[in-house]
Amino acid sequence: MAINLQKGQKIDIGLSKMTVGLGWNPNEGTGYDFDLDVSAIMIDGNRFVPEDEFFVFYNNVDSPDGAVHHTGDDPSGGNSDGGDDESINIDLTKVDGKIQEILFVVTIHEAQPRRQNFGQVRDSYIRIIDEQTGSEVCKYELGEDFSIETAIEFGRLYRRNGAWKFEASGVGYKEDLAFFLSKYFKGQIIK
Amino acid sequence: MAINLVKGQTIDLRKNDKGESFDLSSVTIGLGWDVRQSRGGGGFLGKLFGGGGEEVEYDLDAIAFLLDKNGHVANRGRTFQKPNGNKINLYEGDVVYFNSMRHPSNHIWLTGDNRTGAGAGDDEQIIVKLDALDPKYDRILFIVAIYQGQRKNQHFGMVENAFIRAVDNHGKEIAKFSLSGDATYNGMCSMKFAEVYRKDGTWKFRAIGEPFATDNFLELLKQY
Numbered sequence: 001m002a003i004n005l006q007k008g009q010k011i012d013i014g015l016s017k018m019t020v021g022l023g024w025n026p027n028e029g030t031g032y033d034f035d036l037d038v039s040a041i042m043i044d045g046n047r048f049v050p051e052d053e054f055f056v057f058y059n060n061v062d063s064p065d066g067a068v069h070h071t072g073d074d075p076s077g078g079n080s081d082g083g084d085d086e087s088i089n090i091d092l093t094k095v096d097g098k099i100q101e102i103l104f105v106v107t108i109h110e111a112q113p114r115r116q117n118f119g120q121v122r123d124s125y126i127r128i129i130d131e132q133t134g135s136e137v138c139k140y141e142l143g144e145d146f147s148i149e150t151a152i153e154f155g156r157l158y159r160r161n162g163a164w165k166f167e168a169s170g171v172g173y174k175e176d177l178a179f180f181l182s183k184y185f186k187g188q189i190i191k
Numbered sequence: 192m193a194i195n196l197v198k199g200q201t202i203d204l205r206k207n208d209k210g211e212s213f214d215l216s217s218v219t220i221g222l223g224w225d226v227r228q229s230r231g232g233g234g235f236l237g238k239l240f241g242g243g244g245e246e247v248e249y250d251l252d253a254i255a256f257l258l259d260k261n262g263h264v265a266n267r268g269r270t271f272q273k274p275n276g277n278k279i280n281l282y283e284g285d286v287v288y289f290n291s292m293r294h295p296s297n298h299i300w301l302t303g304d305n306r307t308g309a310g311a312g313d314d315e316q317i318i319v320k321l322d323a324l325d326p327k328y329d330r331i332l333f334i335v336a337i338y339q340g341q342r343k344n345q346h347f348g349m350v351e352n353a354f355i356r357a358v359d360n361h362g363k364e365i366a367k368f369s370l371s372g373d374a375t376y377n378g379m380c381s382m383k384f385a386e387v388y389r390k391d392g393t394w395k396f397r398a399i400g401e402p403f404a405t406d407n408f409l410e411l412l413k414q415y
Contacts, residue, residue: 190401 011138011166016092017131020104021084024124026077033076034121035109038086039177040068041184042099049185050098056088067094092164104154107177111150119147126154146172151179213359215321215394220333221313222253224353249345250338253315254408255299256415257285258330264415287317298323321394330388340380340406347402348377355385357396366396380406
């Protein structure tokens, strides 16, 4: 039973293994491919990424604790017909003790030079799936909710009293992946 | 520490995205570039130092740092006095450069030679026998510096069509990355160009393209 998310809505996840799935349809018109990316930013109590490797994205597919795994980049949306094109698998039992939150963001790669936004991408969504049952926990339809944006903070998993909760953020920006990263990462970002 | 958001810049050297496999017993890292003639773009100082529209000699050097698991250049070699009295530092250490072109292991060297078929178009080449490399070496960082760039007012903003590529033992190109010089490279005289590193029992190749103002690779060596 899927929950279509409201901004700020909190969910008791009650799962230890889940998948964040991003899906969209390839560009069948003229112009560039739509290259959507899902990334996970793992932050500590100071709200910073403690080491480079705790930023899980297309160039770094595994967090050092083995808790977060990105299945790899899909540059066009062609990975699956109607299903998830990019996925991040999460095992909350393995998360390093110093990590307090995992943020999930979706960005359109090269959105600015390609002049793209979520409004142009067909059937794009991000969702959480219970890995045990395969059922959908919650879902955002991106094209409807974020038509002129290029970057979305999907939501965050966070620890509260020893349990993990999920809060849907649903905030869109006309920004790129570096924008999100720069909020939580003190090191150098090469664009 | 840096996170690189540039896409498609990491390649598994054993096979590429087409699933082709490569012979890594020796890999040639080739660097190439063209120089854009700055038409007085160097301003007064540029004209003074020959940075104007005339044909200018550029001397770009490729350098390799062999790093251990802690990201350090463990062996900084020795000081060596040439017969003519010139002193050379970092001789026969874990830095391969124009004054110490062959690593003591014989597994990595700088050719400076552009005449092999496999390397057509490369301006500088470093050959690495990856499979033979001592396990203590975890990463090789390739640096390009414009020799005396700061004094000559030459910088990467003037360099066009720069590329770095990896070619396998049979001359098959594994990967090639272009670095387009733009205004962000103005005034930048050296660059961390690319690296090969061990991951999950294989070697990977990553383009970096991170520029620095200094034209002296010894400044970058301080980080390692």
